Amino acid sequence: MISFKNDYSEGAHPRILEALLKSNLIQEQGYGEDSFCLGASELLRERLGNKDLTIHYLTGGTQANLVAISAFLRPHEAAIAAQTGHIFVHETGAIEATGHKVLTSESKDGKLTPAQIQEVLTAHTDEHMVKPKLVYISNTTEVGTVYSKSELQALSQFCREKNLYLFMDGARLGSALCSEGNDLDLADLPKLVDAFYIGGTKNGALLGEALVLCNEALKPDFRYHMKQKGALLAKGRVIGLQFLELFRDNLYFDLAIHANTMAYKLRDELKEAGVKFLAESSSNQVFPIFSDAIVEQLKVNYHFEIWGKVGTQTAIRLVTSWATREEAVDSFMADLKKIL
Missing domain, CATH: 3.40.640.10 (Type I PLP-dependent aspartate aminotransferase-like (Major domain))
Known part of the structure; x- marks a missing residue:
């Protein structure tokens, strides 16, 4: 997972x-x-x-x-x-x-x-x-x-x-x-x-x-x-x-930059796939909106927060960190595209 x-x-x-x-x-x-x-x-x-x-x-x-x-x-x-x-x-x-x-x-x-x-x-x-x-x-x-x-x-x-x-x-x-x-x-x-x-x-x-x-x-x-x-x-x-x-150097900000960079990659690729968002986030949190069926399929391989209902659909929260690997983002997007 x-x-x-x-x-x-x-x-x-x-x-x-x-x-x-x-x-x-x-x-x-x-x-x-x-x-x-x-x-x-x-x-x-x-x-x-x-x-x-x-x-x-x-x-x-x-x-x-x-x-x-x-x-x-x-x-x-x-x-x-x-x-x-x-x-x-x-x-x-x-x-x-x-x-x-x-x-x-x-x-x-x-x-x-x-x-x-x-x-x-x-x-x-x-x-x-x-x-x-x-x-x-x-x-x-x-x-x-x-x-x-x-x-x-x-x-x-x-x-x-x-x-x-x-x-x-x-x-x-x-x-x-x-x-x-x-x-x-x-x-x-x-x-x-x-x-x-x-x-x-x-x-x-x-x-x-x-x-x-x-x-x-x-x-x-x-x-x-x-x-x-x-x-x-x-x-x-x-x-x-x-x-x-x-x-003592720039480590605090380097770690934050990495977390944001991974979130932007995730956000931009979700946009390219036609996904809508709950909010226009510019930080390391992304809030895409999916049907309940897609959310259930994503749960098989990924942990994330269920943020709330948006009409008949569901907003989830995806958070990246200082340690998030680019491969993790690629994996999520590859699986999502298969589902879509």
């Missing part, structure tokens, strides 16, 4: 495994205060062009989202997300479990606009309702779309005018920054959002996300929140070392 189900089916890039092995017997401090975490944070601040950023390492996206959002919000405050947002659909109510409601807005392309956020603000008028305080976006979005610099600037300006925090889920940030037509740089993000994270789990690491706190108001006592929610790892070195390896 060949899997296009997600971008974390494989383990880790060999360079990361080699670095972990070489450092295995070095004795270090615990809880993210080791030389690897400190070195990675210094390197990331340099890449981000801001020496005042605070960086914390967490195991995965859901943990990063729930720890960050619950730390940023007071008990009566809520987050705003697109209805397709990961915190609303795919995190088992993790944000709500911390006592914070997720308010949503319809979005065909997975992105939020100031007008959509304003609609939510207008609907929440007084202390008899939760108070919207944080805007959650992801880049890439859940349907593979990517925010442009102008879109993010507009959101940033609006959130500052309305005294809202802007938080970016960057689980697939590498894919977004390396996507077709992207005009955002990594160093733009600290200027535009209050906090974001750089996803490692879905871009070649064994596990781990680097959470970057940009707004000074969000920094105090954050490690207390991490500890209370089981996110302050005794062996934090395991995550710090991986980010040190990913960013």
Whole structure:
């Protein structure tokens, strides 16, 4: 079986495994205060062009989202997300479990606009309702779309005018920054959002996300929140070392470029075969639409997500990764053409 189900089916890039092995017997401090975490944070601040950023390492996206959002919000405050947002659909109510409601807005392309956020603000008028305080976006979005610099600037300006925090889920940030037509740089993000994270789990690491706190108001006592929610790892070195390896040269972006390239090959060949799509993705996620009969035949040799019904047909999600082989894409297309 060949899997296009997600971008974390494989383990880790060999360079990361080699670095972990070489450092295995070095004795270090615990809880993210080791030389690897400190070195990675210094390197990331340099890449981000801001020496005042605070960086914390967490195991995965859901943990990063729930720890960050619950730390940023007071008990009566809520987050705003697109209805397709990961915190609303795919995190088992993790944000709500911390006592914070997720308010949503319809979005065909997975992105939020100031007008959509304003609609939510207008609907929440007084202390008899939760108070919207944080805007959650992801880049890439859940349907593979990517925010442009102008879109993010507009959101940033609006959130500052309305005294809202802007938080970016960057689980697939590498894919977004390396996507077709992207005009955002990594160093733009600290200027535009209050906090974001750089996803490692879905871009070649064994596990781990680097959470970057940009707004000074969000920094105090954050490690207390991490500890209370089981996110302050005794062996934090395991995550710090991986980010040190990913960013000491261009490896992080090279891996994202490969994942995107495989997705574009898949997307372009599907288009040539006359296949329609749920969304115009420019990242490493592709959402073709097939009849149920074709989906069942493809399941024989391939793993993928069933995304949802589109009329009488079904949209599936195909995800490529840093380790996807071109032969896997060729195999999928050859089998599909036989079915078609």
